[in-house]
Amino acid sequence: MxxxxxxxxxxxxxxxxxxxxxxxxxxxxxxxxxxxxxxxxxxxxxxxxxxxxxxxxxxxxxxxxxxxxxxxxxxxxxxxxxxxxxxxxxxxxxxxxxxxxxxxxMKSIFQRFYDETINIDLTKRGTLEPEFRIEKKEVEFPKRSHADELKEALIFDELNKEEGFNFESYEEKVLRPIKEIDSFLNKVLKYNYTESEITNCIKKMNENAQLSQKVGFDIISNMHKIFADGLESINQKKIAPSVNTIDSLRACLIVIVAVIRGKEVDITNYLTRAENFGKMIKSNKREL
Known part of the structure; x- marks a missing residue:
C-alpha cells in the first residue's frame, strides 16, 4: 500500500x-x-x-x-x-x-461506484472505428446503440446533479428554522398559538422532510415527518400537547441537529423516544 x-x-x-x-x-x-x-x-x-x-x-x-x-x-x-x-x-x-x-x-454506494466505472468505460468504446466494434461484438462486446447513448446521457446528467448538491446550503436550510420551531413548542404547550402558526410550521417541516429524503438523509427526513405528523395530530385534537408530547417533539429536533452537525454525543435515547412517538401517533392515542 x-x-x-x-x-x-x-x-x-x-x-x-x-x-x-x-x-x-x-x-x-x-x-x-x-x-x-x-x-x-x-x-x-x-x-x-x-x-x-x-x-x-x-x-x-x-x-x-x-x-x-x-x-x-x-x-x-x-x-x-x-x-x-x-x-x-x-x-x-x-x-x-x-x-x-x-x-x-455503504455496500450499495460502492456498488454504484463500480457501475459508474463500467458505464464510463463503455463511453470510451464509442471513439473506436466501426470495424473494431464489429470485431468486439463477435466476442460479446456489443457496440453502442442509440439506447446506450441515451442511457449514458442520463447517467452523466445524474452525476452533474450530484455535483451540484451543496451540503452547506442544505444544512443552512434545514437548521435555520429549528431554533424558532423549538420556541414555538413552548407556545403549543400553553395552547398559545394560531392556526396559521402551526400550519406554517407543519408545512415547513414537511418540505424539509421531502428535501432530506431526496438527498438520501433518511434519519433526518423521518424526524421531520414525525415532528410534522405530531403537530398535525395536536392541531386535529387527536393528541394533547402534554409535557411528554412536547418533549418527544423536541427529541426530533435534537436528533436532526445532532446528525447534521455530527455532534459527538450519544443520541440513542432521543432517537428512540422520537421513533416511539411516531408509532404512537399512528395508533392515535390520546397521551404518550
Whole structure:
C-alpha cells in the first residue's frame, strides 16, 4: 500500500477509535477502510466520495489530507502531531457518515461506484472505428446503440446533479428554522398559538422532510415527518400537547441537529423516544 493511502486509512481508523461504535458501525467502518485500501487510484476514489451525498463532507476532508501528503507537506519531524490533527478532523465527518449509513447502504454506494466505472468505460468504446466494434461484438462486446447513448446521457446528467448538491446550503436550510420551531413548542404547550402558526410550521417541516429524503438523509427526513405528523395530530385534537408530547417533539429536533452537525454525543435515547412517538401517533392515542 502506498504511503498516502496508508496514511488516510490510519487516520480513519484513529478517528473511529474516538467514537462509541455499535457492531453495525464497526462493520461500516471496515467496509469503508477496505474500499480505500483496495482502490487503484485514491484520488479518483476521493472525487467519487465528494460527488456522493452521504460521503461528500468526508470526501472533502480526505481531499485535504491527500493534498497534505502528496504535495510534499509531510514533515516527518511533526508527523505524529499532524496525524493526530488530521484524525481528529475526521471524527465529526466520520460520525456523520456512520449516523446516516449502514453496512448495506455503504455496500450499495460502492456498488454504484463500480457501475459508474463500467458505464464510463463503455463511453470510451464509442471513439473506436466501426470495424473494431464489429470485431468486439463477435466476442460479446456489443457496440453502442442509440439506447446506450441515451442511457449514458442520463447517467452523466445524474452525476452533474450530484455535483451540484451543496451540503452547506442544505444544512443552512434545514437548521435555520429549528431554533424558532423549538420556541414555538413552548407556545403549543400553553395552547398559545394560531392556526396559521402551526400550519406554517407543519408545512415547513414537511418540505424539509421531502428535501432530506431526496438527498438520501433518511434519519433526518423521518424526524421531520414525525415532528410534522405530531403537530398535525395536536392541531386535529387527536393528541394533547402534554409535557411528554412536547418533549418527544423536541427529541426530533435534537436528533436532526445532532446528525447534521455530527455532534459527538450519544443520541440513542432521543432517537428512540422520537421513533416511539411516531408509532404512537399512528395508533392515535390520546397521551404518550
Amino acid at each position: 502506498d504511503i498516502t493511502k496508508s496514511y488516510i486509512v490510519q487516520c480513519i481508523t484513529a478517528a473511529a477509535n474516538n467514537l462509541r461504535l455499535s457492531s453495525e458501525k464497526i462493520e461500516t467502518v471496515a467496509i469503508l477502510r477496505e474500499r480505500i485500501t483496495s482502490c487503484t487510484n485514491i484520488l479518483d476514489e476521493i472525487k467519487k466520495f465528494k460527488k456522493t451525498t452521504e460521503l461528500s463532507k468526508l470526501g472533502i476532508k480526505l481531499s485535504d489530507i491527500f493534498n497534505y501528503v502528496e504535495n510534499g507537506k509531510l514533515d516527518f519531524l511533526k508527523v505524529s502531531e499532524n496525524f493526530r490533527e488530521h484524525s481528529h478532523l475526521l471524527v465529526r465527518e466520520l460520525n456523520h457518515v456512520l449516523d446516516i449509513t449502514t453496512p448495506t447502504v
